[in-house]
Amino acid sequence: MPQDLATAAPPSSPPRLGHRLRQWFDSSAVAPAQGADADRIDWLRVLPFVLLHLGCLGVLWVGVSPVALAVAVALYALRMFAITAFYHRYFSHRAFRTSRAMQLAFALIGASSVQRGPLWWAAHHRHHHRHSDTAQDPHSPLHGFWRSHMGWFLTRGAFATDLSRVPDLARYPELRWLDRFDVAVPLALAAGLFGLGALLQALWPELGTSGMQLLAWGFFVSTVVLFHATVTINSLAHRFGSRRFPTRDDSRNNLWLALLTFGEGWHNNHHFYSSSARQGFRWWEIDLTWYGLRLLAVLGLVRDLKPVPAWVLDKAER
Ligand SMILES: [Zn+2]
Numbered sequence: 001m002p003q004d005l006a007t008a009a010p011p012s013s014p015p016r017l018g019h020r021l022r023q024w025f026d027s028s029a030v031a032p033a034q035g036a037d038a039d040r041i042d043w044l045r046v047l048p049f050v051l052l053h054l055g056c057l058g059v060l061w062v063g064v065s066p067v068a069l070a071v072a073v074a075l076y077a078l079r080m081f082a083i084t085a086f087y088h089r090y091f092s093h094r095a096f097r098t099s100r101a102m103q104l105a106f107a108l109i110g111a112s113s114v115q116r117g118p119l120w121w122a123a124h125h126r127h128h129h130r131h132s133d134t135a136q137d138p139h140s141p142l143h144g145f146w147r148s149h150m151g152w153f154l155t156r157g158a159f160a161t162d163l164s165r166v167p168d169l170a171r172y173p174e175l176r177w178l179d180r181f182d183v184a185v186p187l188a189l190a191a192g193l194f195g196l197g198a199l200l201q202a203l204w205p206e207l208g209t210s211g212m213q214l215l216a217w218g219f220f221v222s223t224v225v226l227f228h229a230t231v232t233i234n235s236l237a238h239r240f241g242s243r244r245f246p247t248r249d250d251s252r253n254n255l256w257l258a259l260l261t262f263g264e265g266w267h268n269n270h271h272f273y274s275s276s277a278r279q280g281f282r283w284w285e286i287d288l289t290w291y292g293l294r295l296l297a298v299l300g301l302v303r304d305l306k307p308v309p310a311w312v313l314d315k316a317e318r
């Protein structure tokens with residue numbers, strides 16, 4: 001880390017600004033925050049997050065087309081699956097096994113969601129399970145709605161990845177690279193969408209789309225909706241819904257959040273027993289991620305999906 005800091009700024013630019021800009025692209029250039037500093041929001045580092053939201057306003061200028069809407073919805077679905085099945089159930093909880101190639105493929109798809117790399121995500125999530133709804137839980141609603149929804153994510157303290165929480169994942173150099181340069185994949189997706197839209201406009205103008213239109217809908221709108229849907233599990237699923245298991249935290253089961261997040265809304269189930277690949281424990285608890293994982297297992301792409309043990313269901317209070 002000190003070596004990175006020493007080489008952070010090129011000699012020709014002001015060191016502070018150069019170093020700050022580098023932090024946007026290389027997360028290893030950010031020194032871990034300590035004490036009171038950890039609780040502060042880093043506004044310069046937050047700027048890309050604000051720009052992501054402002055980018056949605058682009059739809060006012062570029063209009064809409066069936067192609068743009070289809071791309072936005074498809075990217076929401078694919079990336080929500082990558083976050084729930086892989087970032088959450090695989091990387092954070094090891095609820096099934098897969099090949100190194102599949103691990104990387106879904107790490108890349110997940111990383112395009114602008115929710116950082118899988119090491120950062122899993123390290124924070126494991127910490128959440130260990131300290132759910134205590135003072136040490138960074139995104140408990142005990143700290144207020146906005147703090148649990150997105151404020152925690154924007155603090156200096158939440159920026160670094162604690163590799164000691166994810167030694168099983170940190171041994172893969174490709175995942176460590178993704179953790180360090182986590183903005184590379186979203187930038188590639190944005191550029192790819194712009195290129196695709198421009199190509200469609202040139203080849204089939206009757207589709208009514210363009211590079212800027214696919215960028216606005218497929219990247220900005222889809223990513224922002226995906227982000228806010230994902231973090232409802234921190235802000236709302238610890239507050240609204242029913243409790244089947246008397247866990248020490250405030251986790252809830254909530255059908256609406258389960259539909260929005262492809263099964264993550266069965267959050268009280270999950271906090272009671274977090275090792276299973278399935279989070280809807282009853283047949284009627286819709287869990288799209290579980291269905292997707294079953295399909296991938298049939299295709300031979302994932303294996304050893306951990307089931308919900310009978311003793312868990314015996315403890316259910318409703
Ligand atoms: Zn939780």
Ligand SMILES: [Zn+2]
Pocket residue numbers: 088092093125129270274
């Ligand atoms: Zn979890």
